[in-house]
Amino acid sequence: MKRKLISAIGVAGMMISLAACGGDNGDGGDKTGADGYAGETLTVWVMDGSSPDQWQKDVAAAFEKKTKAKVKFEIQQWNGIQQKLTTALSEENPPDVFEIGNTQTPAYAKTGGLADLADLKTEIGADWTESLNESSIYDGKQYAAPWYFANRVVLYNKKIWAEAGIKDTPKTRDEFYADLKTIGEKTDAEPIYLPGQNWYHFVGLTIGEGAELVKKDGDKYVSNLADPKVAAAMETYKKFQALSKAPKDKDEATPQQGEVFGKGNVGAFIGMGWEAGIAIEANKKIEKEIGYFTIPGATADKPEGVFLGGSNLAVAAGSKKQELAKEFLRIALNDTYEGELAKLNGVIPNKESLQTNLKGNVVAEAAAPAAAGGGTTPLIPEWAAVENAPNPIKTYMTAVLNGKSPADAAKQVEDEFNKRLAQQQ
């Protein structure tokens, strides 16, 4: 009884705060003009590595100029972000705006923690690329705004490749393998750094094979890891992983693969373009040696399947600065700054017209050919639970790499995988 009362008070409190926002709404026009927002600070969570300092500085300046309010960027780590975000959204002062991975967006949309951005979509989102906006829509409503998208490429050390006598970048998977083999034979470098749990790359391979990670069983989603197509993707992964000395039970962030590459004794790694920055930070001298190419597919005419990772920007439903938060989105996502982000980071912007910013960007040019054949993990609310540690897909990968047959490994993790897909919401 008492508990119900408490939660009722909570809801009432929320409604009051929303009502207060409604009030702001009315004279919103005045506020932007005068210095109605002066003294306020908007908190924005961005993920580690997703937006360059320069971009943050520029956006903050433009935002302050227009609204007189300040913006505070807080850098978050991917590791453990869901737990942090969930609790944060339940708090009195959640981050007003936050970056959220596209695969995690549907689950959060369903929780009611994200504000409805329908009006913003009508206002600034008419030309957002439809496929990129898909993850932001849940139950017909717009819960986030697409921000940027990217897929993995091969980053390689030109010096080592030259040392091995390789003249051209590979065009097919077999050529790629042969080149790495050559590096292993002719140099004392590690041909490729591929830890056992770079599961985004593995998801890319399954997309390349045309495999699905989950399937419908009645009205439930269940594991589809036993599919031979998934096994084929895993075999490819295993073949390349065997060339690496990287641990089979770690992902690409522990240690940061960019940092390992930066030491200068690794031929290549599969990663995001911005990871070059990590390598350069670890070792300035590596900068001129880094080259990029599209991950080669089975045949020369079709690049490897890639995971189209991406991030959306969302507004917390519990934020008391709804209007200011939308103001931030208007600025951060306008052509100038969305374009700047694409240019600086070599990521795919949220609308086609801005893709010109990628011209001459070596990373983007290496990434673009694969993007067309890219895909994502299933965009269902049930998916987010799968990504929580220990991620069963990572467990599956390590099991196969340690000698289990893909079928046995699939069976091993099936229960855990299904349990998470069926987890009560």
Place this chain on the structure above:
Amino acid sequence: MKRSLFGRLWPNVTAVVLFIGFVFPVYWMFATAFKPTGDIISEDPVWFPTDVTFEHFKRATGVDHFWTYVSNSLIVTLCAVTLALVVALAGSFALARMRFKGRRGFVIGFMMAQMAPWEVMIIAMYMIVRDASMLNSLVPLTVFYMMMILPFTILTLRGFVAAVPRDLEEAAMVDGCTRAQAFRKVILPLLAPGLMSTSLFGFITAWNEFPLVLVLNKEAEAQTLPLWLSSFQTAFGNDWGATMAASSLFAIPILILFVFLQRRAVSGLTAGAVKG
């Protein structure tokens, strides 16, 4: 003859081996922290740092908010320990010196409180603090840390109080002291070693805690050193130099405090025990 030589030798040999076993990890932490990166990731370990570098320490302390973490950690730890000592001293005096109904129940109660697995109750604690609008504050941390060390402090101090000869106290009371005065003038000084060793325990527990602060305090302004140290894993990857430098910095206050307090605590205890 031969046997007695062996008999004299083996305890010493064992002691040396054990000494190396116990000290090596601590030594290796400091050694790694001072070695240039090239010596850290070398195919054959460099056993003694020859080119000493402070570069890793610079990296570890160069993190944003480093000094905020230091001062938060100190504030929270010192307050929690002091509070726990005061509260526990009163309680332990009652438990050690007085007869009353339910005494046994209190003792068992504190023993059970000592078993509380705090890590598994994190979410309940989080919701309480959240609903009280006390997130990102040092106050809940301080009082919870106080509670984490309180049962142990009470139970241990009880032993120390009991070890103080009763005659001394009674003699003081015969001399016209009130009970409170007798406590302050006679018992408290004798308890010093006990207070030191229990506060040491409390200090380390509070200094180390991180699952709770991780969920309660998301803002850097209210975070503590263990979060800084654990964040190194992701932020610095396999930069073992910086990680070991951070570990060293984190451990130094405790090591100093420990070497300093432990000797007194143990010697005080043994002396007191022999007298008793």
Place this chain on the structure above:
Amino acid sequence: MTVQTERPPSGPVDAVDKAESGSAGPRPRAAARAGALTPYLLLLPACAATVLLLGWPLVKDILLSFQNLNMAQLIQHVTEWNGIDNYKEVLTGEDFWRVTLRSILFTAVNVALTMVLGALVGLLLARLGRRMRVMLLVGLVLAWAMPVVAATTVYQWLFAQRFGVVNWVLDKLGWHSMADYSWTSSQMSTFFVVTVLIVWQSIPFVAINLYAATTTIPGELYEAAALDGAGAWKSFTTVTLPFLRPFLYATTFLEIIWIFKAFVQVFTINGGGPDRLTEILPVYAYIEGVGNQHYGMGAAIAVLTILILLGLTAYYLRIVLKQEEEEV
């Protein structure tokens, strides 16, 4: 709380406590003089703190364990009671029982190793010459004093797959297959690292306190034993051991609760992996509850964990209960 500890010597004190209370003779006079309420007033702050800061979270946790509490409910502050569903799900699943068994084995092995090795080191300390003893004491204190977060990080570095000094030594000693061995790749090797870490940090407490306790054994007891014609072993079993018994009980009790709750060590070394095979109860509760954002379920596991811990220590609590009874 941490296993690695800084526990002031409670054991010997307990012994002294008992010895002293036995000889103190008629004492309740002072207590009778003081108001009958005084002890309760003195205990009030401690009890109030315990009720508020431990009791409340505990009650809250029990309430949560009867709720369906996931991301949505937490974010929207909604309370959804679901009866005993969480318990049903936990208790009917295999995982929980497997983890419980593992937890108990893990605790048993670590406590046994710690107590046996710690006692041996303690007895060794008593035998050593002064200089060697001080040296070994310094070594023990350093290991004891290492903050658990720092110690765990150092162990990760010692056992690192590449450039880890342990692998290098094993390789040089002839186990060449260990040169690039990943200690976190299997259940047993992960547990091995965790066990070395825990035992390394726990031995000093046992050893130093046992040593301190042996120094308080009155010499006359040994003389009397010698007069009775007892040899070294006999005097050990008839004098040393009985004298140390209360201390050994108390220490074992503390080690059990500290090691059972070794969350930080297990979680930091390998996150309960590989494949969830090294999860002990507190880690399991954390991963199911916080990690999987299945908070009600996590709360139910927490309640069960507490019950199991109570069960494990019930024997000792009964001894204490009896002991306190005798004193009154």
